[in-house]
Amino acid sequence: MSVSDNIKRVQDRIADACAKAQRDPTDITLVAVTKQKTVPQILEAVDAGLQHLGENRVEEAVAKIPQVNDDANDELTWHMVGHVQSRKAKHVVQQFDMVQSVDSLKLARRFSRLAGERERRLKILLEINVSGEASKYGLAGYNWYRDSAVRDDLWPEIGEIAALPQLEVNGLMTMAPYDADEKTIRRVFADLFGLRNALANELNLSLPELSMGMTNDYPIAIEEGATMIRIGRAIFGERD
Ligand SMILES: *Cc1c(COP(=O)(O)O)cnc(C)c1O
Numbered sequence: 001m002s003v004s005d006n007i008k009r010v011q012d013r014i015a016d017a018c019a020k021a022q023r024d025p026t027d028i029t030l031v032a033v034t035k036q037k038t039v040p041q042i043l044e045a046v047d048a049g050l051q052h053l054g055e056n057r058v059e060e061a062v063a064k065i066p067q068v069n070d071d072a073n074d075e076l077t078w079h080m081v082g083h084v085q086s087r088k089a090k091h092v093v094q095q096f097d098m099v100q101s102v103d104s105l106k107l108a109r110r111f112s113r114l115a116g117e118r119e120r121r122l123k124i125l126l127e128i129n130v131s132g133e134a135s136k137y138g139l140a141g142y143n144w145y146r147d148s149a150v151r152d153d154l155w156p157e158i159g160e161i162a163a164l165p166q167l168e169v170n171g172l173m174t175m176a177p178y179d180a181d182e183k184t185i186r187r188v189f190a191d192l193f194g195l196r197n198a199l200a201n202e203l204n205l206s207l208p209e210l211s212m213g214m215t216n217d218y219p220i221a222i223e224e225g226a227t228m229i230r231i232g233r234a235i236f237g238e239r240d
Contacts, residue, residue: 002044003041003044003045003048003235003236004044004047004048006234006235006236006237007030007032007045007048007049007050007235009234010030010218010231010234010235011025011030013218013219014028014030014218014219014222014229016219017218017219017222017223018222020223021222021223023222027227028222028226028227028228028229029052029227029228029229030050030052030229030231031052031053031054031079031081031211031228031229031230031231032045032050032052032053032054032231032232032235032236033053033054033055033056033081033214033230033231033232033235034053034054034055034064034232034236035054035055035056035057035060035082035232035239036060036239036240037236039064039067039068039071041236042064042068043068043071043072045235045236046068046072046074046076051074051075051076051077052076052077052079052228053068053076053077053078053079054078054079054080054081054100054230055078055079055080055081055082056080056081056082056083056101057082058080058084058085058088058091058092059088061078061080061095061096062091062094062095065078065095065096066095077097077098078095078096078097078098079096079097079098079099079100079230080092080096080098080099080100080101081100081101081173081230082101083101083103083137084099084101084102084107086106086107086110089107089110089111089114090114092111093111093114093115093118093120093122094118097123098122098123098124098125098170099111099122099123099124099125100124100125100127100173100211100228100230101125101127101137101173102124102125102126102127102161103126103127103129103137103138103139104139105157105160105161108124108160108161108164108167109164111124111164111166111167112164112165112166112167113166115166115167116165116166120166121166121167121168122166122167122168123167123168123170124167124168124169124170125169125170125171125172125173125209125211126139126158126161126169126171126172126173127139127172127173127174128141128172128173128174128192128195129141129142129174130142130144130174130188130191130192130195131174131175131176131177131180131188133177136175138174138175139154139157139158140153140154141154141174141191141192141195144191144195144198145191145194145195145198155199155202155203158199158203158205159203162203162205169205169207170207170208170209171196171207171208171209171210171211171227172192172195172196172199172207172209172210172211173210173211173212173228174188174189174192174211174212175212175214176188176189176212176214176216176217176220176221178216179216182220185217185220186220186223186224188212189212189213189217189220189221189224189225189226190224190225192210192212192224193210193224193225196210208227209227209228210225210226210227210228211226211227211228211229211230212224212226212228212229213226213229213230213231214229214230214231214232215231215232215233215234218231218234
């Protein structure tokens with residue numbers, strides 16, 4: 001299967017999930033996650049019409065993004081989806097349009113300052129660890145609706161991030177457990193949806209974007225309200 005065939009299949013499944021959930025497919029942004037893929041492979045996805053691309057490692061991205069941008073006919077939007085170490089944040093602000101993986105107040109402050117130095121505003125999503133897995137990054141959001149201590153930490157932290165001058169907080173991002181059963185995965189996505197609504201109401205924030213869903217679970221994520229899905233393997237095949 002070619003990359004463009006794979007993209008068509010993903011788009012068909014997006015349409016099916018939207019039909020099931022009575023949602024409009026144009027409300028879903030497909031972000032092709034291009035980690036470990038070469039510039040020619042990435043350009044196949046661009047030629048097939050994708051404009052949103054995601055990378056998770058700073059060094060790899062910095063090497064590839066200018067080459068892809070040079071060869072692409074359309075304007076591309078690059079999403080950082082992996083954990084960013086503070087000392088690499090500068091490169092991220094130079095190359096990316098959106099950072100989906102802001103996972104601490106400290107990193108958010110740094111991004112705001114670096115964006116200010118470049119006289120720009122940076123779109124971000126807040127990565128929330130809803131599943132509670134120790135291996136996952138993100139602001140602690142496990143059991144947020146039952147555990148007031150979680151909210152007592154999370155609400156002020158998000159309030160401070162939202163008030164930073166150079167950041168536009170567009171929404172939330174999460175990752176479900178890799179190989180959990182459907183019920184568990186669905187609950188993680190539903191919890192992020194509920195958290196967004198609670199934050200929007202109680203902190204008076206507009207958080208339209210919910211980035212959730214990868215190759216294994218994006219139809220479930222769409223049913224639970226995702227507006228962005230991040231797909232690697234279903235488009236480019238298995239990684240090494
Ligand atoms: C790799 C990655 C993806 C894509 O995963 P696939 O299973 O290949 O679809 C999505 N989000 C993040 C944060 C990733 O690192």
